[in-house]
Amino acid sequence: MRRRAAARRVANTNRALRFHDELKDSSSDLRRLGYALVAAAVLFIIGSWYVAHRLTAPRHRSIGEPPADFSFNLESATLTTEDGLTLRGWLAPAGDTDRAIVLLHGYTGDRRTMLPRAKFFRRLGYTVLFYDARACGESGGECISFGYHESADLCAALTFLRERGYRRLACLGVSQGGATILLAAEKLGDVRCVICESVYDELEHAIARRSRLYLGVPGWPACCLMVPIAERRTGIGIHDVKPVQQIGKLGCPVFLISGDQDNRVYVEDTNALFAAANEPKELWFVAGAGHHDLFRSTGYEEKVTRYLEKFMK
Numbered sequence: 323m324r325r326r327a328a329a330r331r332v333a334n335t336n337r338a339l340r341f342h343d344e345l346k347d348s349s350s351d352l353r354r355l356g357y358a359l360v361a362a363a364v365l366f367i368i369g370s371w372y373v374a375h376r377l378t379a380p381r382h383r384s385i386g387e388p389p390a391d392f393s394f395n396l397e398s399a400t401l402t403t404e405d406g407l408t409l410r411g412w413l414a415p416a417g418d419t420d421r422a423i424v425l426l427h428g429y430t431g432d433r434r435t436m437l438p439r440a441k442f443f444r445r446l447g448y449t450v451l452f453y454d455a456r457a458c459g460e461s462g463g464e465c466i467s468f469g470y471h472e473s474a475d476l477c478a479a480l481t482f483l484r485e486r487g488y489r490r491l492a493c494l495g496v497s498q499g500g501a502t503i504l505l506a507a508e509k510l511g512d513v514r515c516v517i518c519e520s521v522y523d524e525l526e527h528a529i530a531r532r533s534r535l536y537l538g539v540p541g542w543p544a545c546c547l548m549v550p551i552a553e554r555r556t557g558i559g560i561h562d563v564k565p566v567q568q569i570g571k572l573g574c575p576v577f578l579i580s581g582d583q584d585n586r587v588y589v590e591d592t593n594a595l596f597a598a599a600n601e602p603k604e605l606w607f608v609a610g611a612g613h614h615d616l617f618r619s620t621g622y623e624e625k626v627t628r629y630l631e632k633f634m635k
Contacts, residue, residue, distance in 0.1 A: 374551035380457035401478040410460040411453025422488040425452035426499025432459030469501035504565035515633040525563035581611030
């Protein structure tokens with residue numbers, strides 16, 4: 323009996339020791355999990371802050387002299403926006419004509435990306451004005467706003483041309499440049515027609531598409547903190563930047579062009595813009611094309627020339 327009681331005491335002691343060890347192990351695991359969660363939260367906050375600032379940060383760079391192989395005369399142009407920014411650009415005058423087109427580059431780009439189109443339109447006999455959007459290239463500004471505040475840049479460009487006697491005006495914008503045109507819809511006045519390439523319908527969708535493309539996750543969980551930081555930096559809300567709500571306010575025809583393989587602007591985004599636009603309107607999905615370089619697509623020059631001639635006679 324005594325031996326059995328002693329054995330039970332030893333067994334109980336061993337069980338108590340094992341339980342104590344298990345508690346210690348569990349406590350250590352919980353601490354490690356807590357540390358990991360804290361580290362992940364800190365990294366998420368830092369990453370969100372970095373991405374928000376990177377997305378909206380200025381992309382100033384030296385542009386230099388106009389390229390020698392442009393084939394046409396290029397003059398330096400200085401624009402002043404209603405909010406006091408100075409923009410730098412180039413003007414390719416076409417001589418005795420009152421027809422002019424403004425070209426707007428895409429997100430973080432500068433006027434040089436529009437040189438091939440500028441040469442094309444100048445060859446057609448249009449005066450061409452193209453400039454660095456705010457916070458890009460050699461233009462002033464410290465924050466990119468995805469087309470929202472850039473709408474004031476477009477208004478300054480149109481004023482620049484009107485003051486020089488140009489009366490038949492058109493605009494062409496690529497990506498953010500196209501969004502800028504639509505967000506300025508109510509301010510375009512006597513513009514005859516616009517062409518918008520690879521334009522997002524809502525900024526929220528644009529962010530979600532890129533989140534899936536670059537991070538492989540839906541937009542909301544990846545951007546739930548980044549978006550408020552970017553909103554505070556730009557002074558605008560993400561729900562304020564909706565070209566699809568502005569396109570119906572255009573007082574002129576619109577031609578939407580997009581690639582049917584674009585992984586940044588989906589086909590349904592372009593269809594939503596087209597559905598919201600007023601007549602007359604045209605839509606062209608470039609077969610096999612992505613987000614960039616629609617200008618090099620077969621049929622581009624023919625379709626755009628025909629469209630412009632219809633409304634710029």
